Amino acid sequence: MIESRRKFLRALPAISAGVALAPAPAIGATGKGKQRWAMVVDVRKCIGCQACTVSCIMENAVPENSFRTIVSTYEVKDGKQCGTYMLPRLCNHCEQPPCVPVCPVGATFQRGDGVVVVDGERCVGCAYCVQACPYDARFINHDTGKADKCTFCAHRVDVGLLPACVETCVGGARIFGDLNDPHSEVRRLLDANEVKVLKPEMNTEPHVFYLGLDARFEGRVEGEASLWQPSHHGE
Numbered sequence: 001m002i003e004s005r006r007k008f009l010r011a012l013p014a015i016s017a018g019v020a021l022a023p024a025p026a027i028g029a030t031g032k033g034k035q036r037w038a039m040v041v042d043v044r045k046c047i048g049c050q051a052c053t054v055s056c057i058m059e060n061a062v063p064e065n066s067f068r069t070i071v072s073t074y075e076v077k078d079g080k081q082c083g084t085y086m087l088p089r090l091c092n093h094c095e096q097p098p099c100v101p102v103c104p105v106g107a108t109f110q111r112g113d114g115v116v117v118v119d120g121e122r123c124v125g126c127a128y129c130v131q132a133c134p135y136d137a138r139f140i141n142h143d144t145g146k147a148d149k150c151t152f153c154a155h156r157v158d159v160g161l162l163p164a165c166v167e168t169c170v171g172g173a174r175i176f177g178d179l180n181d182p183h184s185e186v187r188r189l190l191d192a193n194e195v196k197v198l199k200p201e202m203n204t205e206p207h208v209f210y211l212g213l214d215a216r217f218e219g220r221v222e223g224e225a226s227l228w229q230p231s232h233h234g235e
Contacts, residue, residue: 034113034180035113035114035178035179035180035181036113036114036178036179036180036207037093037113037114037115037152037157037176037177037178037179037207038093038114038176038177038178038179038186038207038208038209039090039152039163039166039174039175039176039186039207039208039209040174040175040176040185040186040189040190040195040208040209040210040211041088041173041174041175041208041209041210041211042172042173042174042175042210042211042212043086043087043088043173043210043211043212043213043214044173044211044212045171045172045173046071046086046088046171046173047086047170047171047173048071048073048084048086049170049171050070050071051168051169051170052069052071052088052164052165052166052168052169052174053067053069053070053071053165054168055164055165055167055168056068056069056150056153056164056165058164059153059156059164060151060153060164062141062148063141063142063143066139066141066142066148067139068090068091068148068149068150068151069088069089069090069150069165070088070089070090071086071087071088071089072086072087072088072089073085073086073087074087074217085214085217087213087217088173088174089135089136089137089198090137090150090165090208091116091133091135091137091138091149091150091151091152091208092135092137092197092198092204092206092207092208093114093115093116093150093152093206093207093208094116094204094205094206094207095114095204095205095206095207096203096204096205097110097116097204098132098133098134098202098204099116099129099132099133099138100116100129102128102129102131102132103128103129104124104126104128105122105123105124106119106122107119107120107121107122107123107124107146107147108123108129108147111154114207115151115152115154115157116149116151117151117154118146118147118148118149118151120144120146123146123147125140125145125146125147127140127147129147130147133149134199134202134204135198135199135206137149137150152176153165162176163176175189179207189209189211190209193211195209195210195211196209196210196213196215196218197209197210197218198210198218198219199218199219200218
């Protein structure tokens with residue numbers, strides 16, 4: 001499993017070379033600004049390459065067997081036809097995040113721009129927030145003993161860069177921007193298209209929106225990502 005991961009990491013520059021050569025647009029922001037950051041995921045463009053997963057691991061030093069973002073893969077059948085469905089997943093940075101009120105020490109909080117983050121200095125690793133998240137988007141980092149999750153790469157966004165997963169998405173399936181900016185691509189996509197969110201019945205008001213999401217997958221937040229699964233052939 002570790003060797004497979006290393007091979008993929010070595011191959012990543014070749015996979016994402018075309019994306020890396022293009023300069024990322026500046027999206028200057030701070031946690032105290034008037035922006036409301038959001039992401040649109042176009043599942044029709046996702047090819048399941050896991051470049052987003054790997055770039056997130058590298059950018060945020062995510063430990064082995066843990067993920068801040070991932071592309072879950074599902075086998076789907078339509079009569080005699082069988083195919084694969086890709087569902088990119090990450091923290092939804094909800095307007096009403098259920099992870100915030102359950103934290104007994106105030107370590108999980110929402111910034112002024114809507115990004116939900118964890119203060120590692122305060123976090124006691126109780127995992128209440130992990131259990132409260134309806135999107136299975138949190139975990140306890142086994143290196144630090146603290147709650148961990150996607151932060152929209154807030155450290156990058158604050159200095160005018162895109163989140164790592166957006167910058168390296170080979171198919172251009174992830175679009176990030178300011179909902180409060182009427183000229184942003186995110187705002188334009190939401191105004192011009194019918195978008196969906198995961199688990200809408202939870203009323204958390206997610207700010208990760210999906211284009212082309214099959215209604216049968218609105219409630220699916222788990223699944224196997226094929227990249228890291230070890231081979232048991234010959235056992």
